[in-house]
Amino acid sequence: MRRDLYDAAWGGVLALLGLAVAGWAASNYDFGSLRRMGPGFFPVVLGLVLAALGALIAVPALARRGTQRHFAWPETVGVVGSLLIFGLLLNRAGLVPTTALTVLTASAVAPRPGIIWRLVLTVAVTALTWVLFIGGLDMPIPAWPRSL
């Protein structure tokens, strides 16, 4: 029997997260009293509630059959990767190269293979971005690497 691993895993993660939050808040922030709630009151109480809910999700999930779920790994990696590229490159390489590389990376995980349409799309989106954000909105971002 395949167990409901998604619920079990997430329930466990949430339970641990709740305990960690409650523990951190209890040792670092003043709990206060009901009359004068301190900054630690809310996180401690809710962290414990989250831990209880996580256990409530995880424990029954171990005893029942889970539904098959499809996790789009390549798409996740491609999309998150393209965002990281954008975030890390923007201030160093300028808007135009950053956008081009982001679009190329993101389109690599599309269900249609081929490089031609991706290059066309890259040029189109990069041009649109340049026109909108540099030409139109005049955003204070360099378009090209600073050394150029």
Next chain:
Amino acid sequence: MTTLEGLSHGLTVALQPSVLIYSLFGALLGTLVGVLPGIGAMAAITLLLPITYYISSEAALVMLAAVYYGAQYGGAVASILLRLPGTPQSAVTTLDGYPMAQQGRAGVALFAAMVSSFAGSMLGIVILVALAGWLGRLATSFGAAEYAAMMVMGLVAASTIGEGRPAKSLSMVVLGVLLGCVGTDVNSGVQRFTFGQVQLLDGINLVALAMGLFGLAEVIGNIRKAERDGPPPHVSLRQLVPTRDDLRRMVAPIGRGTLLGGFFGALPGTGSTISSFLGYALERRVARQPERFGNGAIEGIAGPEAANNSAAITAFVPTLTLGIPGDPIMALMLGALVIHGIQPGPMMLEAHPDMFWGLVVSFGIGNLFLLVLNLPLIGLWVSMLRIPFRWLYPAIIVFVCLGVYSVRGSTFDIVMVAGIGAIGYALAVAAFSPALLLLGFVLGPLIETNLRRALLVSRGDLVTFVERPVACGFVIATAALLALPLLKGLRRRNG
């Protein structure tokens, strides 16, 4: 200000050229994202949030609202033609809309959806005006205890009434409230969960959170899903013309759907998605020939479409008069209001008549515009369905990045969106609701502040939540909402 004075005042606000243009832009953009499967109103509104920093508060809210109700119109198009709901609200429209399209009556189905949406919205505006004044007066007597109890009730209602396991839904709400704690605590000045990061002093950025949870997570999940084969059918203007029988069958469902949607839209926690599902169930129950449903019954389009549009309008009632958003989209609206320094509440009608009445009138103008323009433009919207998603999503990603960056020029926020997006997608795959997380995030700080204030006033005595009749009502309702799934579970085990 009487209703009539208010409306004429609103007319002067809504007819300002800048407000009018943003309203029309929002309505068109909303229809477009509604039509395109893979991007919804939520993603579109988050993408527009950064822009609202640069325009007047009236124009900003009018635009965001127009995106929301515009998407309700557009959502039906893909539902009817491709059996792919463009928005969650229009999922039920596939049940009878798609069979009608297969019978060659796609045009009539689209007409029914548009006209019902329009009628539902217009009557929803009447309900909004009636309820807002009444609720505003009622809410002036509310203290901190009532607010805290009511917001908790809203969050619990949203978790237990909706679909999914209640424990999973509640866990998302609690996680959202905890994320809302990050940053400088307003009451004590203590920095909570910032771990020395300067970027986190103001808390997690609402735009970054919403973009990661919705914009990005939706893109990841839809790259493969939204790719389909075969072009949509061709729809001409002539095909839109309904028969007299069709029209006759639409009237009563529109009325019922509007009332139902108007009621559930105004309740905190239940929104337009639940309304459209309930609207469909209601129509099937009252129908003389329920077997027609699922085989192309026009009532099955008219009822839910009127209900979800009516609910989309009345959802503004608790948002504007109590400052309590009923669904995540309203949470973003509230966020946009707060960005502009407007704290909605019982005094909203008196303190910000421009905003309130301007919005109300703009709803009317925007919906009229959508009806007049969408019927002739139907061919254009249908042809939009031919654009494959792979041409769109890389551009969406770039816009997400630039949108987040523009808020405060921080590339840290872009990296954070990437992380939130990955977590949001993993949560969505496991059937955890990111919408509830966002709702908790927005309401969390308000609950904490009000709870603190209520307990300070009562000197730490929890009895205050039972002594005050209105607060006690909310507490009892919350307990009932929590007990409901428990009872259901017990019955299932015994039966």
